[in-house]
Amino acid sequence: MTNVMELQAGVSGFRLSNQPILLVCTLQASLELFERTGMEALRSKSILLTGYLEYLLQHYYTKDPTQPNKPYIHIVTPSDPHQRGCQLSISFSIPIRKVFQELEKRGVTCDMREPSVLRVAPVPLYNSFSDVHCFIDRLGAALTASQNQPE
Secondary structure, eight states: OOSSOOOOSSGGGGOOSSOOHHHHHHHHHHHHHHHHSOHHHHHHHHHHHHHHHHHHHHHHHSOOTTOTTSOOEEEOSOSSGGGOOSOEEEEESSOSHHHHHHHHHTTOOOEEETTTEEEEOOOTTTOOHHHHHHHHHHHHHHHHHHHTSOO
């Protein structure tokens, strides 16, 4: 036997006979959580969480004619809950890289699409309404910090 891995051709070569225990433990825990709820309850919570995020974004970060220098957002994702999942794509009036970096510094996980879109998803299985509110606060801090950075 050599110390070189010889895989079968195709996808079969990536099968494992003994899964790593740490991966199995996390999978087991998530399956137990999922078993205690159901898709209907998750979807209901998802609609509420994403609606709450949408409301707060529109309340705090839409274009304000009295503050022309204030960055603002536009939600690209359809507003109708039946036409979306839990993710909102948010377009910003400013380049997004610095805002994204400031959010990362504050422990926020989201997805960046340059030049100006963030994708944010409050996941109903493990995010709460407090998490959504915390994101809004951190977004405000990230916007402020990114504007104070030199180019």
